[in-house]
Amino acid sequence: MPQPQLVLVYEPEDACRNRLAAQGFSERHALEISSYLAQSTDLALEFEAITEACGRRSIRFVPTALDEAGPVLASADPGATLVWTLTDGIAYFRGGAAPALARLGGLRTIGAEDSLFALCQDKFRSGAVLSALGLPVPPAGLARDGEWLVASPESATGYFAKPNRLGAKIGIWPDSRCEDADDALVISRRVFAAYRDDIVVQPYVAGRNVRASFLAVDPNAGTEALGVFFVDSGGDFQTMADSMALYGDTGLAAKAEGGYAEPELVPVAASQPESDRRIREIADALMPGLGLKDVFSMDFRVEQDDTVHLIEFEVCPGLPCFDFRAYCAAQWDLSLPDAIAETAARRLAVAPT
Template sequence: MTPKTIGRPTLILVHESEAACRRRLAAAGFVEPCISEITSYLAQSTDMEPEFGMLERACAERGVAFRPIALDDAPASFQDCDPATTLVWTLTDGIAYFRGGAAPALARLYGLPTIGADDSVSALCQDKFRAGSVMRALGLPAPAAGLARGGEWIVPPPASASGYFVKPNRLGAKIGIWEDSRCASPAGALELSRRIHAHYRDDAIVQPYVDGRNVRASFLSVEPRAGMERLGICFVDSGSDFQTMADSMALYGETGTRAREEGSRSEPRLHAVCGVQPRADRAIRDIAARLIGGLGLADVFSMDLRVEADDIVHLIEFEVCPGLPCFDFRAYCLENWGLELAEAMAATAANRLIRDPSLSAGEAHRSMP
């Protein structure tokens, strides 16, 4: 066995590429355009790769080595790492179409400390129906939901005078797929579930439609003991009620890169919630703190919410591997930490590996209040 790499503190960034996922989907019998739609959820890997050089330099300035590792190479790479000087950061997640959720579990297998919540939470947040059930059990304002599989109810949804919102249960963390993802009746929801099953071979989560504006809450604990004062909470105004698959593909990954080069890319506008609805801002910070205490969210995460005009807050989803190179997370790093993305990531790693010896790297994910 190769001797373990001992010595210089090292940040390992594990990522699954769109190309690798595309090959696996094709081998499994998926066809276009579904392959491109599904793999677009790995856009953070595509968008991050050109910045590996910047991240390496930012880490080096702080005394940390940087190693980006493709997910398939992680098992062989991990067995050579020293837990005392290594920190693993998982860039891409997934338990169904994608496999990034295996990275935190592999790190635990080899005794390597990680940035972020533990592997059980990484798996939970990828199943919207189960995650919603747990959030409601914790008393959080997550909409009740039904679950359908190819036109058949597994769990019927609650009655809803406002209609329903229907989306794949395990495909990424979008707030919608098609323009007609909102429907009026359970029968319409079942029809959408048939389309979802035909396109993506997935169950459909069916939630009562909730009114309000879309909100993204982002968090990165650059300093290990950072609290909810560092949570960034913004309205995300795109000009539409919810984001569709087409909207997402126009912003990120290979399609987003082409749109940017052609000058056709238009990013949603971000507005701080605290300046408009301070009560809702405080409620969202309380929700995040309860997710930390109840589920063990740590270090880096995001939440998608809907906020009504009277400050009623609905927690739609949470993510433990948010899209770091996305426009909203970059804006968060600048606004809340005064750092570009690469600098914020490097500082986060250095603060755990070097600056705060009172926190062993293995305990860093449990350091938040």
């Protein structure tokens, strides 16, 4: 019988940059866009440790760059293979192809079904689905290059404008919190010129930033295993510059220059247990209602009066990021390599159905 194997599919930053450059993006903007893939750079530094952790569990670890995934997955034994996709993406990134290829070959996967790898990267459409599920997401307008595709909602608190397909951080400048809808249209022109993307325009919501992380090391784990933390970085929201200083190639350079500072993580339950309870209720609704499972994260804004705003969900959370490492240690008492290996081992121990 073949040795069980974990195939981790990742998209490298440099491969993305080269492809974007060939499409005519400037060097600067290609670098900014590709920084979304920083976890592939950071996790590669631990491939040896993950190999060792998997080896202790009699599993072969096969890290595979996305461009090489087709033949690797096509030749894999469905009875002995588990596929873990590190990156989502439908536009600038292509990681959503990996779980689809796995499904085509009848291979087992870690994570959500492949349709969610596309949905989570389209913030306007995912927000519409979350709203239809009755969850507390801010209403949204959609603009492209200075024109409304969907009119902005009314707001007495100002607006927050962000690129639609590049996540909540990429392309955000300090003036992304703006006073009126006309200001948002100005931002939409800048985003379109730089990144060829639409923008989502939402009423600004106050509160502290919260990250909820989930990894089902135990396949039977439910939302009791969710890690819910305030992420206090000293700013109201994270800009592009803030993000690039934390992760990937640019993050490594920042660390070398002494410019790296991890935000503080504080358990929400310690000061606002009602907000913690509400966030777990939302996760309880999303897991069956949307199909989230195995590994995911959610971002919230939480106000002092326990008003909770769901901002987005991710099916490929940043595994090597400081917050996910802290979660693995706090919830599972495992290092990141051991958490990855143990999650895979428990699933590969069960015969495929």
